[in-house]
Amino acid sequence: MSEIxxxxxxxxxxxxxxxxVHALKGxxxxxxAGEFVSIxxxxxxxxxxxxxxLGCLDRPTSGEYFIDGIAxxxxxxxxxxxxRNRKIGFVFQSYNLLPRTSALxxxxxxxxxxxxxxxxxxxxxxxxALEQVGLQDRMMHTPNQLSGGxxxxxxxxxxxxxxxxxxxxxxxxxxxxxRTSYEIMSLFQQLNEEGKTIAFVTHESxxxxxxxxxxxxxxxxxxxxxxxxTQSAREVIMNYEx
Amino acid sequence: xxxxxxxxxxxxxxxxxxxxAFLTMLGIIIGxxxxxxxxxxxxxxxxxxxxxxxxxxxxxxxxxxxSQRQGGVNVGSSNVxxxxxxxxxxxxxxxxxxxxxxxxxxxxxxxxNGANNWPGSMQGGNSExxxxxxxxxxxxxxxxxxxxxxxxxxxxxxxxxVDNLFPNGENPLGKSIRFNKIPxxxxxxxxxxxxxxxxxxxxxxxxxxxxxxxxxxxxITYIHMIMASARSxxxxxxxxxEIESILRSEHKLKPAQESDFDVRTQQEMLEMMxxxxxxxxxLLAAIASISLLVGGIGIMNIMYVTVTERIKEIGxxxxxxxxxxxxxxxFLCESIILSLIGGIIGILLGLLISYGASKGLNWPxxxxxxxxxxxxxxxxxxxxxxxxxxxxxxxxxxxxxxxxYE
Numbered sequence: 179m180s181e182i183x184x185x186x187x188x189x190x191x192x193x194x195x196x197x198x199v200h201a202l203k204g205x206x207x208x209x210x211a212g213e214f215v216s217i218x219x220x221x222x223x224x225x226x227x228x229x230x231x232l233g234c235l236d237r238p239t240s241g242e243y244f245i246d247g248i249a250x251x252x253x254x255x256x257x258x259x260x261x262r263n264r265k266i267g268f269v270f271q272s273y274n275l276l277p278r279t280s281a282l283x284x285x286x287x288x289x290x291x292x293x294x295x296x297x298x299x300x301x302x303x304x305x306x307a308l309e310q311v312g313l314q315d316r317m318m319h320t321p322n323q324l325s326g327g328x329x330x331x332x333x334x335x336x337x338x339x340x341x342x343x344x345x346x347x348x349x350x351x352x353x354x355x356x357r358t359s360y361e362i363m364s365l366f367q368q369l370n371e372e373g374k375t376i377a378f379v380t381h382e383s384x385x386x387x388x389x390x391x392x393x394x395x396x397x398x399x400x401x402x403x404x405x406x407x408t409q410s411a412r413e414v415i416m417n418y419e420x
Numbered sequence: 421x422x423x424x425x426x427x428x429x430x431x432x433x434x435x436x437x438x439x440x441a442f443l444t445m446l447g448i449i450i451g452x453x454x455x456x457x458x459x460x461x462x463x464x465x466x467x468x469x470x471x472x473x474x475x476x477x478x479x480x481x482x483x484x485x486x487s488q489r490q491g492g493v494n495v496g497s498s499n500v501x502x503x504x505x506x507x508x509x510x511x512x513x514x515x516x517x518x519x520x521x522x523x524x525x526x527x528x529x530x531x532x533n534g535a536n537n538w539p540g541s542m543q544g545g546n547s548e549x550x551x552x553x554x555x556x557x558x559x560x561x562x563x564x565x566x567x568x569x570x571x572x573x574x575x576x577x578x579x580x581x582v583d584n585l586f587p588n589g590e591n592p593l594g595k596s597i598r599f600n601k602i603p604x605x606x607x608x609x610x611x612x613x614x615x616x617x618x619x620x621x622x623x624x625x626x627x628x629x630x631x632x633x634x635x636x637x638x639x640i641t642y643i644h645m646i647m648a649s650a651r652s653x654x655x656x657x658x659x660x661x662e663i664e665s666i667l668r669s670e671h672k673l674k675p676a677q678e679s680d681f682d683v684r685t686q687q688e689m690l691e692m693m694x695x696x697x698x699x700x701x702x703l704l705a706a707i708a709s710i711s712l713l714v715g716g717i718g719i720m721n722i723m724y725v726t727v728t729e730r731i732k733e734i735g736x737x738x739x740x741x742x743x744x745x746x747x748x749x750x751f752l753c754e755s756i757i758l759s760l761i762g763g764i765i766g767i768l769l770g771l772l773i774s775y776g777a778s779k780g781l782n783w784p785x786x787x788x789x790x791x792x793x794x795x796x797x798x799x800x801x802x803x804x805x806x807x808x809x810x811x812x813x814x815x816x817x818x819x820x821x822x823x824x825y826e
Contacts, residue, residue: 235739235819256743263741270823274736278436288740290425336740 181244182343182375183209183232188241190227201227203398204241209344209377214370216378216386216406219395226348228395229379233266233346234258246343263291267337271349273329275321281308281332282317288340307335311365327358334365338374345369347378351385357415363388364411426746430753437726441758444722447715448762448802449769452795454708456770457777459791462701464774464783469693471784473686479653480552481518481660483507483646483667486682501642502671502680505630508546508646510670517659519651520548523643525633529600531626533585540581542599542626544633545647550576550610552647555627560593560608563629571631575599576608578623602636604628615782656685705791709798715762716802723755723810734814735822748815755807756800763799767792 190202201224209215219225230236231243234250237258243250245265253261262268275284285304289295295303308317311331321329330350337345347366351359367388370376378389386392388411394402434441485500508523515521525544530537543549546568550556563574575597577585582592596603604626613622634640650659660683667681727734734747742750771787778785 230820233739235823256745259738259741259743259746262739268739270736274732274823276436276733276736279432283432287737290429291737291741291743291746293422293425340741 180211181208182211182213182246183207183377184242184244185231185238186242188228188231188243189239190224190231190236191239200398202231202238205395205398205400206241207393207400207403209375211343211375212370212373214366214376214378214390214408216380216389216392217395218380218383218386218392220381222397223395224398225379225381225395229346229348229377232344232377233268234261259291263288263340265343267340267342267345269330269333269337269345269347269350271352273321273326273333273353275329275332275336277322278320280318280320281313281324281335284321284332285335285339287336292340303339304335307339308332310338310369311335325358326354327361330354330358330362331365334362334369338369343375345374345376347376349380350378351380351382359385360388360411360415364415367408367411426749426753427757430750430757433730433750434754434757440722440726444719444758445762445765447718448712448759448799449715449766451708451712451715452763452766452799453770453773454711455705455795455798456767456788456791457773458704458708459701459788460770460774460786461777461783462697462704463786463788464778464781466694466697466701467786468781468783469697470690473690473693479650479656480686481648481650481656481663482684483648483663484682484684485644486680500680501640503643503646504641505643507667507670508643510666511646511648511663514666515648515659515662517651517655517662519649520552521646521648522546522549522552523630524549524645524647525630525638525640525643526645527600527633527637529637531581531585532598533595536585536587538581538584540599540624540626542575542628542633542637544628544630546630549627549647552649555613555625556611557608558611560606562608568629568631570629571635572629573602573604573632573636574607575604575626575628576610577606577627578610578625579612580621580624581626582609599626600637604632650685653687656687660685712798712802716759716806719755719758719802720806720810723751723807724813726754727751727810727814730814731817731822731825734817735819735825738817738819739823744815747817748811751811751814752804752807755811756803759799759803759806763796763802766799767795770795 186206187204188202188206189200189204192199192201205228217225217228227236231238234245238251245261248261250258250261276287282301282304285307286300289300289303305317308314311334313328313331313335316324316328321332324332351362354362363385366376366378378385380386387406387409389406390408391405392402393400483503485503505523508521511518511521522545526541527544528541531540547562547565550562557576560576562576563572567574577592585597586592592606592609594605596605598604610623610625615621630643634643648659648663650656663683664679668679671680673679737747775785
């Protein structure tokens with residue numbers, strides 16, 4: 179199995195006034211292709227900082243980070259932008275869709291920043307991504323015409339459209355009711371079965387139960403990194419008639 | 421990222437907020453439209469004055485009375501009585517560059533023919549006045565020098581006067597009309613000249629021998645003005661100098677004394693009017709460009725608001741791979757698109773306003789190509805200048821903070 183994400187002795191320190199705050203205190207782990215990993219922790223545990231580093235939005239203070247074999251620490255800001263564009267698909271808690279813009283155009287957005295993709299290909303890939311999340315009937319709907327679950331599906335399609343090596347989800351079910359969040363988890367499981375590598379940041383253990391491995395953070399350290407007995411989200415929905 | 425994508429992104433972002441985009445543009449539209457309209461109207465008016473003055477003949481020379489000091493008292497020009505008919509004779513005999521010269525006295529009053537009456541002014545001159553003023557006789561005859569000497573109560577009249585005093589179309593020749601109760605026999609009717617560029621009716625005129633006007637109407641011995649024709653446009657300045665020196669010796673002025681008259685050529689009038697209208701045009705354009713500045717500041721203002729409002733969007737764009745440069749260019753593009761579209765609408769609106777104004781005022785319609793070109797450049801510059809700081813602000817946002825911004 180190839181290594182999608184590899185971090186070694188990763189540290190991230192912030193300067194707040196004159197005081198140094200150590201958000202990540204030297205953590206190491208590897209995510210292989212095809213894994214579905216949940217990153218858990220309470221607020222202040224450092225999981226947001228970790229996600230920012232994994233998402234190439236932030237650079238570690240020290241330590242090494244490789245994504246798809248590329249060393250991130252030595253890259254310039256513009257190179258990080260390109261990495262985000264080609265290697266990473268973000269899914270946010272609040273969807274972050276452009277208002278008054280159709281689902282299709284929202285999904286096309288990442289490809290607009292990729293000059294190697296033509297206008298025609300852009301549209302085809304966006305349509306394919308929307309089909310993957312089951313929204314082929316709602317392509318021309320704007321976000322305010324879609325339910326929360328559907329909006330999150332559009333956001334997932336947007337994350338898939340550039341065919342990233344990893345999907346990074348940040349509390350992606352946080353704004354949804356239980357049934358809808360399980361449906362979204364079912365979609366993630368399906369994408370994972372199709373071969374997508376996923377890192378899912380959450381603080382809810384019932385959500386983490388749908389993933390294959392949990393990395394638990396506390397105060398900037400990894401306190402637990404273990405495989406999970408994966409529950410099928412679809413079965414949970416059916417069994418409990420949610 | 422290529423330019424086409426960039427414009428597409430900026431354009432879509434603007435479309436998402438049409439009302440605001442339009443309101444922002446409105447500032448630029450009004451600014452540009454007023455600059456274009458003001459410059460164009462200013463130029464039309466100066467062109468119209470030009471036409472009018474040239475229409476009177478550029479070889480026309482006028483001698484006016486000027487205000488003067490008499491023992492320390494400044495006397496207004498209307499009370500100055502220094503111009504005499506003898507001055508006219510002196511000019512006629514001595515000046516070499518003058519082809520015709522006539523005194524001019526003006527009296528205003530009511531013209532009456534039976535039950536019809538018409539307010540008008542009577543201009544007194546000699547037999548050369550018609551040719552100096554470029555009038556010609558349509559029917560009848562002009563009065564002669566003999567008539568002038570005799571202070572004959574005869575006159576030639578313009579078409580407007582005829583139409584108003586003889587509404588039933590009778591032949592006015594030989595008829596008697598009254599001007600301030602004094603009867604005048606009409607001996608000639610003038611060829612119609614129509615309105616001049618300022619909308620003045622050049623046919624609303626009665627011309628009589630100046631001696632008649634002087635003695636029988638005004639009871640004065642001086643004259644109001646001298647009108648002369650130079651032999652040609654080229655010699656107008658030379659003729660002016662001749663008249664100046666003849667009148668100075670006639671009026672027995674010492675070399676140190678100021679002239680008690682003022683010799684003007686149409687050329688000078690033209691230059692003077694041009695400098696006045698030119699100044700007015702610049703003034704109007706300057707005022708209008710203030711509104712353009714305000715429009716530009718409006719764009720900057722809205723762009724700042726837009727950036728703040730769209731911080732999350734900026735964070736998202738950065739997280740999906742937009743470089744700082746892409747964000748900068750997107751917002752710059754938005755403001756350039758706003759100002760350019762606003763500019764184009766403004767130019768069209770400005771041309772429309774100036775077209776309407778020139779038609780309404782009966783002035784020639786002039787499109788000032790430099791003003792249009794300048795406005796266009798100003799638009800582009802406004803877009804870049806006022807869009808730069810907001811765009812810079814957007815591009816310098818930190819993606820992490822932008823994404824978490826509420």
